[in-house]
Amino acid sequence: MSAASKVYDCVIIGSGPAGLSAGIYLARALRSVLIIEAGRGGRTTWNSLNENYFGFPKGIRAAELARRGRQQAARFGVEFCTSTLVENIAQVAAPAPGDERAPFAIDLRPLDGKAAKSLRARALIFATGVTDVLPPFPHAERYVGKSFFWCLHCDGWLVRGKRLGVVGNGDDAAAMALQLLDFTPQVSLLCLEKECRVSPEKQTELQAHGIGIFMERIIAARGRAGRFTALQLEDGRELPIDYLFSALGETPNSQLAARLGVGLDAKGFIQVNVEQETNLPGVFAAGDVTSLPGQQVVNAVHQGAMAAINATCFLRPAAQKTAE
Numbered sequence: 001m002s003a004a005s006k007v008y009d010c011v012i013i014g015s016g017p018a019g020l021s022a023g024i025y026l027a028r029a030l031r032s033v034l035i036i037e038a039g040r041g042g043r044t045t046w047n048s049l050n051e052n053y054f055g056f057p058k059g060i061r062a063a064e065l066a067r068r069g070r071q072q073a074a075r076f077g078v079e080f081c082t083s084t085l086v087e088n089i090a091q092v093a094a095p096a097p098g099d100e101r102a103p104f105a106i107d108l109r110p111l112d113g114k115a116a117k118s119l120r121a122r123a124l125i126f127a128t129g130v131t132d133v134l135p136p137f138p139h140a141e142r143y144v145g146k147s148f149f150w151c152l153h154c155d156g157w158l159v160r161g162k163r164l165g166v167v168g169n170g171d172d173a174a175a176m177a178l179q180l181l182d183f184t185p186q187v188s189l190l191c192l193e194k195e196c197r198v199s200p201e202k203q204t205e206l207q208a209h210g211i212g213i214f215m216e217r218i219i220a221a222r223g224r225a226g227r228f229t230a231l232q233l234e235d236g237r238e239l240p241i242d243y244l245f246s247a248l249g250e251t252p253n254s255q256l257a258a259r260l261g262v263g264l265d266a267k268g269f270i271q272v273n274v275e276q277e278t279n280l281p282g283v284f285a286a287g288d289v290t291s292l293p294g295q296q297v298v299n300a301v302h303q304g305a306m307a308a309i310n311a312t313c314f315l316r317p318a319a320q321k322t323a324e
Contacts, residue, residue, distance in 0.1 A: 014127030018287025020069035021304030146226030168247030
């Protein structure tokens with residue numbers, strides 16, 4: 001590592017609601033903070049309209065909320081590193097509260113071809129989010145946030161009385177289809193493959209509620225300006241729909257944390273306690289990448305704040321700590 005490598009109190013990896021919330025809290029505690037964003041997109045880059053986040057009577061786009069969060073964080077002195085990949089994080093000294101040695105070494109590779117660089121951090125927060133699984137038909141991303149959703153708690157209200165499709169194969173997908181009956185009686189389940197993995201019990205429930213099960217692949221979507229009108233199935237049929245929900249799941253972006261030795265659960269989410277601490281001292285995580293339930297913006301903002309508060313406590317010298 002170069003002697004000129006900059007040292008930060010905390011480096012936050014991820015610039016969604018969790019990372020930005022953490023940055024704001026840390027900077028207001030007079031900590032030096034760097035937020036690293038790869039610039040490859042995430043849930044805040046979709047065209048989603050968040051209508052259930054407190055304080056926005058007309059709703060707010062995910063991208064606009066992130067833009068405001070960046071502006072707020074910058075006001076308090078948070079630095080940003082954009083269009084950059086974190087190639088490696090190594091622990092070069094055992095971290096301890098108040099340790100000035102900045103035990104975490106971070107190697108960065110800019111995506112614009114500029115020279116690689118490294119920096120040091122006394123604490124880390126992973127807020128790297130998840131990568132959503134898109135259904136395998138062309139241009140599915142065009143519909144995300146307009147007529148294609150993942151979360152019925154977020155977007156069920158929008159689809160009242162409309163024609164819905166649910167993509168997924170298994171009891172979780174069947175459960176989502178049944179739950180969407182709260183909003184409309186017109187629901188279909190698209191399993192996307194010839195083998196149906198929905199249990200016989202759930203199949204009976206679907207049939208009892210008039211939910212059709214389609215085993216054919218979707219080969220194309222019909223629509224305009226991000227709004228579905230129909231799905232073209234492999235057998236030549238067209239299924240008219242207004243909205244589509246996905247039960248295909250997501251992949252946590254936890255690979256970098258895992259290489260550092262951060263503990264993951266069976267699904268690859270970062271394991272944290274209620275204080276957002278991982279198994280490694282000085283390493284915290286927040287937002288959708290964590291094992292805590294509820295992938296909501298409000299939860300991500302809360303977890304980011306808690307990670308920052310506890311990272312601030314970790315960074316204090318022993319004389320400032322309260323007795324436990």
